[in-house]
Amino acid sequence: MLKQLTLKNVGPAPFMELHFSDRLNLLTGDNGLGKTFLLDAAWWALTRSWPAEVNTKLSSGMMAKPHGEKWERAVIEFSFATNSGPVQGEFHFDHKHQDWNGKYCVPFSGLVFYALANGSMALWDPNRTSLHRPNMVWNGWDPHHRPPAYVFNSEEIWNGLHDSSGKRLCNGLLADWAGWQKEHGATIKALANILSTLAPSADEGMTIGDLSRISLTDVRDIPTLKMPYGQEVPVLYASSAIRRILSLCYLLVWAWQEHSHACKLLGEPMAKRFVFLIDEIEAHLHPKWQRSIIRSLLHMANEVAVLFPGVQVQFIITTHTPLVLASMEPFFDAVQDKWFDIDLLADKDGTFLVQLSEQPFIRRGDASNWLTSKAFDLQSGCSLEAEEALAEASALLSRESVTIAEARGMEEKLRMVLGDTDPFWVRWRFILEKKGLLS
Ligand SMILES: Nc1ncnc2c1ncn2[C@@H]1O[C@H](COP(=O)(O)OP(=O)(O)OP(=O)(O)O)[C@@H](O)[C@H]1O
Numbered sequence: 330m331l332k333q334l335t336l337k338n339v340g341p342a343p344f345m346e347l348h349f350s351d352r353l354n355l356l357t358g359d360n361g362l363g364k365t366f367l368l369d370a371a372w373w374a375l376t377r378s379w380p381a382e383v384n385t386k387l388s389s390g391m392m393a394k395p396h397g398e399k400w401e402r403a404v405i406e407f408s409f410a411t412n413s414g415p416v417q418g419e420f421h422f423d424h425k426h427q428d429w430n431g432k433y434c435v436p437f438s439g440l441v442f443y444a445l446a447n448g449s450m451a452l453w454d455p456n457r458t459s460l461h462r463p464n465m466v467w468n469g470w471d472p473h474h475r476p477p478a479y480v481f482n483s484e485e486i487w488n489g490l491h492d493s494s495g496k497r498l499c500n501g502l503l504a505d506w507a508g509w510q511k512e513h514g515a516t517i518k519a520l521a522n523i524l525s526t527l528a529p530s531a532d533e534g535m536t537i538g539d540l541s542r543i544s545l546t547d548v549r550d551i552p553t554l555k556m557p558y559g560q561e562v563p564v565l566y567a568s569s570a571i572r573r574i575l576s577l578c579y580l581l582v583w584a585w586q587e588h589s590h591a592c593k594l595l596g597e598p599m600a601k602r603f604v605f606l607i608d609e610i611e612a613h614l615h616p617k618w619q620r621s622i623i624r625s626l627l628h629m630a631n632e633v634a635v636l637f638p639g640v641q642v643q644f645i646i647t648t649h650t651p652l653v654l655a656s657m658e659p660f661f662d663a664v665q666d667k668w669f670d671i672d673l674l675a676d677k678d679g680t681f682l683v684q685l686s687e688q689p690f691i692r693r694g695d696a697s698n699w700l701t702s703k704a705f706d707l708q709s710g711c712s713l714e715a716e717e718a719l720a721e722a723s724a725l726l727s728r729e730s731v732t733i734a735e736a737r738g739m740e741e742k743l744r745m746v747l748g749d750t751d752p753f754w755v756r757w758r759f760i761l762e763k764k765g766l767l768s
């Protein structure tokens with residue numbers, strides 16, 4: 330499992346350090362403060378490739394590059410646990426070669442899944458991928474020319490992946506799913522089980538339907554999903570949310586199948602460690618699903634343990650939504666879970682600094698309390714207009730003398746922005762009455 334990641338003089342902050350927990354790690358922070366950047370760096374630490382270098386069609390997942398003169402002091406340090414013990418790496422930016430240079434250290438001995446925010450997916454499998462960095466001190470030679478990782482853009486995960494020489498690396502979800510379904514074997518059962526763990530509720534299960542054709546001119550058998558409204562919908566028509574979930578489930582099952590084959594060929598045991606990096610876990614999800622997705626992922630981890638006996642699963646997840654944090658309250662376990670937050674802090678001299686810190690996870694009861702917590706730093710969960718009117722009304726109430734006209738004017742403003750049952754009305758009426766201003 331990834332234990333530690335330290336970035337010095339690269340990225341939005343001069344220094345970021347994370348000591349990860351073994352199960353669930355959640356990252357919050359404003360837009361542009363480095364959540365995705367940290368996931369890219371975590372992926373690199375484990376696999377030593379940048380997603381956009383492996384697949385140049387990707388528009389994110391680029392190599393971390395230090396800004397300006399900072400390259401001289403730019404460092405990426407990491408440590409992770411592998412089958413053969415702990416591994417530590419220290420890499421410095423080599424300006425001349427425009428790459429990270431360090432003493433060779435083995436990559437991660439487990440599987441790594443990276444779900445990028447734009448629907449791209451990346452997979453590291455220690456038995457099927459290999460380190461390929463040209464300027465790395467690397468004494469090995471890989472006769473099979475294994476790819477540095479399997480990196481799919483959102484289209485390739487559905488239709489198949491080729492390497493730069495045109496060799497087919499993966500058939501893609503549509504072809505593989507249809508093939509597995511025709512075999513009626515363990516693979517389609519595994520896919521069905523994993524899909525069912527990720528459904529938002531029992532009555533909205535993600536159940537596999539029959540294969541179907543969608544056009545006279547398209548000879549493919551297209552997998553379908555049974556919808557709660559009774560139709561079997563071809564996955565090509567699935568919503569953005571479902572497509573992302575399907576892609577992740579497919580990649581997981583495909584990885585299991587191919588990893589099992591590779592282990593048999595190589596005479597090696599199956600991987601015992603999994604790391605899932607998931608950017609913007611809430612992407613496209615309805616609040617109902619946002620509220621269940623972390624719990625579902627933990628159930629999915631149990632299903633992964635059926636496929637990979639004895640496996641340990643670690644999640645590193647970014648989110649923008651308070652529902653995800655609120656939903657974790659019942660099962661957040663400080664021994665195996667952590668929450669990190671990135672903030673923009675004003676320095677003494679008025680300049681701003683990006684700072685990452687681990688936060689204590691305190692139960693807050695509901696999502697609106699999370700909105701006003703350190704995770705999201707909002708004043709309230711209401712509209713900006715209501716927030717401004719409430720501040721103005723509070724200031725008015727705390728004044729010694731207020732005229733009836735002022736009170737009426739303010740009340741009119743409040744009516745425009747507050748609901749009839751807003752708790753502020755009680756305070757408003759009580760103080761106006763005390764001041765003799767209630768008409
Ligand atoms: N490849 C890179 N090399 C150096 N710095 C980078 C790189 N990629 C991102 N950054 C830094 O990270 C910042 C953007 O961070 P990132 O995209 O990770 O934000 P985020 O927290 O994921 O935002 P959002 O919530 O909008 O997704 C950039 O402004 C830049 O400072």
Ligand SMILES: [Mg+2]
Nearest residue numbers: 364365366446
């Ligand atoms: Mg991001």
